[in-house]
Amino acid sequence: MVVVFGRRRLGKTQLVQHSLSDRDDAVVYQATETTSQIQLDEFVDVASENFSGITQIKQNWEALLGYLGDQDGIVVLDEFPYLIDADESLPSVIQRLWDQRLQSTSGTLVLIGSSISMMEEATLLGNSPLYGRFTERLDLRPLNFAAAQEFLPDEYVPEERIFMWGIFGGVPYYLDGVDLGRDLGTVLTEEVLSQKGYLHNEPEYVLRTELTDPNRYFAILTAIAAGKTTSNEIAQAIGIDGKQISTYTQKLERLRLIEREVPITEEKAKSRRGRYRILDPLFRFWFRFVYGREDRYERLGENAYDAVIEPELPDFVSHEFERLCQDALPGLYPAETFLDIGRWWYKQHEVDVVGFTIDGTMVVGECKFTNAPLDYGALASLEDHAAEIRWTPDGDERNTEYALFARNGATQSVQEAVSERDDVQLFELGDITKHA
């Protein structure tokens, strides 16, 4: 028994279908939102392609799944939450069937679902009927940067790759469905800003499938996208009590829509300096630029991208750029073994990239995704901030290395520092995309 879950659009169905494409002992049923009787009819219809005897079996889940298990078949119930919606006893029925009959056959049952909350309730939580029965649980996440690259046209240069990643992230449905062979302004205007666009309502659609009363969650996500990242800032921005906010943020964390980040030197559970960020770049984009602004784009028409989006885009993308630089660190410093990589902040100090290595080296990095070259001030302030980081390696002196990540190179004085000092390195976009 296998459970596959994860947010909508991550490619759960594709993954399972692909892995079973050459099997003639599989039944892949994609449930629809309808009555239990129609679902059973549809299931029998699909199953009869490989198991003709099934039409003779009594039409209830226990009998049908039991029969297929006895034939050692592979049964995939996709959109499992729709089946529970129509018949809430189904998880208990499957539990009984599994315990009494199926677990001793070679039959395989795969349950797939996008509603994280329902999948947890039905299968994963301690009090759910199917708890502890799974041999495998696949918690699908978005693709990483390297895998997402395969969706992009070969002629894309590193800068275009980072822009696309910074906006569309690693969700296959977004990367596959959008025609990326055009300039970024056209892609965003036609696919996201336009009311007819493929992704115009996407985050709203995904959120509404998970949340019954989404308004407050929308307000929280809008606040985070606008740069209100601490609990207090969010509570103030949306006008609710600071103590109430954690109920909502915890739910959003469980749904993998946001993440609470803490300075690399602190423990997540104990830190009081946590900041929230929206995990999916497209959701961040949507809550920053689209939600609640539709009228404005309607008025601006084709000029919307140039007037509103483009000037802010480097700043917007710099957020994901910093994370790519963090991910690239082990590849860029191949001689080091990193214990931890993250960001660090304290009062007015902030360092975009910090890596602690096993032999006492602290790599600190500054990321510049603006058009202007990285200047000496950036290196000097990186040195100032880094001096404030409290980290003492076990028994060793700490050694600091400075990494500069720049979209458009560096000024003369920085280049001189890079060639004269052996503790400063300058990385360009191609270096970063190669190792991220």
Ligand SMILES: Nc1ncnc2c1ncn2[C@@H]1O[C@H](COP(=O)(O)OP(=O)(O)OP(=O)(O)O)[C@@H](O)[C@H]1O
């Ligand atoms: N590995 C992949 N390579 C290329 N395209 C993919 C891949 N996985 C998914 N896709 C694309 O993403 C779309 C959505 O995938 P799929 O329906 O499998 O997602 P899902 O997680 O089951 O989502 P939902 O719960 O919304 O049905 C597919 O139609 C396809 O266009």
